[in-house]
Amino acid sequence: MAPFGGWEMPIQYPTGIIAEHRWCREQAALFDICHMGEFLYEGDLDAGGLEGVFTFSVKSIPVGRSRYGFLLNERGGVIDDLIVFRLAPEKVMVVVNAATIDNDFSVISSRLTGAASFTDISQATAKLDLQGPKARDVLTRFFGDDLGTLPYFTFTECTLLGAKAVVSRTGYTGELGYELFLPAHKVRELWELLLTDERVRPVGLGARDLLRLEVGYSLYGSDIDQVTTPLEAGLSSFVNFNKEFVGKEALLAQREEGAPRVKVAFRVNSRRSPRHHYDILFQGERVGSVTSGAFSPMLGCGIGLGFVSREAAAIGSTLTISHEKVSMEGTVCDLPFYRDGSLRS
Amino acid sequence: METYFTKEHEWVTIKDGVAAVGISDHAAHLLGDVTFVELPPLGKVVTQFQQFAAIESVKAASDIYAPLSGKIIKVNEALEVTPEIVNESPEEAAWIVRLEPSNLEELQNLMTRTQYEEFLGGME
Known part of the structure; x- marks a missing residue:
């Protein structure tokens, strides 16, 4: 166990990092990702100011889909990398890194107009990731075939174990997989249920770091940070220059001069x-x-x-x-x- | 056959005048999954408690120190392709080198297994 963003996190379980890594590439790995942060925005996207906050357009995300991108500072440095889920036309969930929750919340709040509600629901929201080639079979076994048809970067709001949940076809491993958001009081029951399937094993942060690196995903705090721009990090495809956002001027200047x-x-x-x-x-x-x-x-x-x-x-x-x-x-x-x-x- | 240990968690046993050297079960467990072992060249002369090899795991990179002075006469080439045997069998199959000890009196500077276990107990 190790401290991480204010949580005690499992680096590895008894089988060890290499065996856990292999399990995710071949079977279905279950990750305890409850430390990550979730914010809820409810209101008009323009009037509330959300549309100008990130490097991508929230308005252009269809309901039921999610998008990856950045919260930048004025210099174009990355305050955080995050995923936005369009739950409804005027309802959005923002999923952020654990260590950056408090700062993200205050930065985003400072850029909003106050016309919409914006709340940190991290404490009440739990998250488990089920990742690996067997993840779909496991999920549909317990929760029905409908979940098996979700395309990549799509999610559905549904009921899991009697509680309202979000099941998203996203992840951080390069494998077929899902991120499962549900109320914190239900997470233990879901964890234990999924582990009753012999194709599922718990996998820790050590293997998660190997898995993400093998597919080239950035780790916030290591590969990207407040003094690194998305252009330097080779992540400009997640920046939409056809809209306004904080940090755009700096990125345009850097694009002109070359990083x-x-x-x-x-x-x-x-x-x-x-x-x-x-x-x-x-x-x-x-x-x-x-x-x-x-x-x-x-x-x-x-x-x-x-x-x-x-x-x-x-x-x-x-x-x-x-x-x-x-x-x-x-x-x-x-x-x-x-x-x-x-x-x- | 007595096994001796260093404070840096290497072990050594002597058979027919040749010393086999590796890292202890405790060290292998602390390192976690071993991914690389750097072996010394054959014929290299090493000095007690000086670094002569290196080991890497998913968690860390560490030096390996010679438990005795002497000349390297054999290296365990299996470790180059399957370093994971350090985790599976640290005190047998995963010997790292065999060396010709130049001064067996140096054994007095090492711990017996019982002493090593006491040493580990004191570290907790």
């Missing part, structure tokens, strides 16, 4: 793990540092993300990853590292 440093993904030519803060060298010069790294069980080698000066970022460039006595060679590559997940099956 001084950019994210790279690289594979290591051995089983060594690059780790957060290791130096990245290119042609003998330090050009940046590692923000996420691990041994990838699926690729059988070390993999990592880092930020480097632009001349070192071309696909195929050879990097040296270095820390004290440890040194390894890496090759810049495309994302995702792992492409054979069941995500869209």
Whole structure:
């Protein structure tokens, strides 16, 4: 167990990180994600000011669908990455990272007009993620075939165990999977019910970090933060420049000038793990540092993300990853590292 | 056959004048899933309590220290492709090197299994 955003979180269960990782790639992994934050917005999207808050348009999300994007500061840095769920024309749920709940809530509130209600429902809302190629079969076994037809980034409001819930076809693993939101007092019952299926095992944050890195998803606080823009992080596809949002001016200026440093993904030519803060060298010069790294069980080698000066970022460039006595060679590559997940099956 | 331990959690046993060296069950458990072992070159001369190899797990990277001085005469190449045997069998199959000890009096600087277990108990 380890402290994380004010919660005691399971890094791993007794089978260990590698076995848990494999279970998610092959069966169905159950993650306790109750620490993440949820906010509820109710009211007109324009009058309340929500439309100008994020890097994407909330109004353009159809009811029943969700979208990933950013809350930025004036400098274009990422205050948080989040997902917005359009529950109804004038009802929206915002799902944010645990460590950023309080700051996100105050920043978003400060950008709203007060014409709509905006509440932090994190304490009352629990979240479990069921992820893996068997996730759909497990979910439909317990809750009916209708849930099996949800497309990616779509959700449904339904009743689970007699309580109002949101079942969303999203996740953080690169596998077919669901995020299940329900009232906190019901979560233990759901956790125990899902674990009665032999295809389901609990999986901790250690394996979750490996799973997300193999598919190249950013981890807030490591790969993106208040001094990193979506352009630098290679995430401009989640920014809509055809609308207004805080940070847009800074991003436009950076787009004009070119970002001084950019994210790279690289594979290591051995089983060594690059780790957060290791130096990245290119042609003998330090050009940046590692923000996420691990041994990838699926690729059988070390993999990592880092930020480097632009001349070192071309696909195929050879990097040296270095820390004290440890040194390894890496090759810049495309994302995702792992492409054979069941995500869209 | 007596097994001796260091405070850094390496073990060593001596058979027919050759020392087998690895990391303890306790150390393997603390590391979690082992993903990489850096082996020293054959013939390398090592000094007691000096680093001679390295090990990485999903959680951490650690140095491995020589429990005795001597010359490396064999390395466990299986660890290069299946480092997970360190978790499965840390004190048998996952020996890391065999070395020719140069001074067996150095054993006096090590702990017996009973002493090591007391040492671990005191760390809790």
